[in-house]
Amino acid sequence: MTIRIKVCPICESRNLRLSSQFDGWLVPEMYICPDCGYKGPIYLEIQIDEKELEKE
Ligand SMILES: [Zn+2]
Numbered sequence: 001m002t003i004r005i006k007v008c009p010i011c012e013s014r015n016l017r018l019s020s021q022f023d024g025w026l027v028p029e030m031y032i033c034p035d036c037g038y039k040g041p042i043y044l045e046i047q048i049d050e051k052e053l054e055k056e
């Protein structure tokens with residue numbers, strides 16, 4: 001069984017986090033990658049095997 005996860009569009013890191021720094025209504029969602037320093041509204045969605053996730 002495969003699941004979809006969000007990863008960094010630059011380095012494909014799975015550590016991508018959704019920033020909740022702002023609580024305003026009009027602020028778009030911002031994703032932050034701690035690995036390469038990416039910050040922006042774009043993310044990459046990949047499909048991985050569920051078992052692969054359990055390894056970590
Ligand atoms: Zn990254």
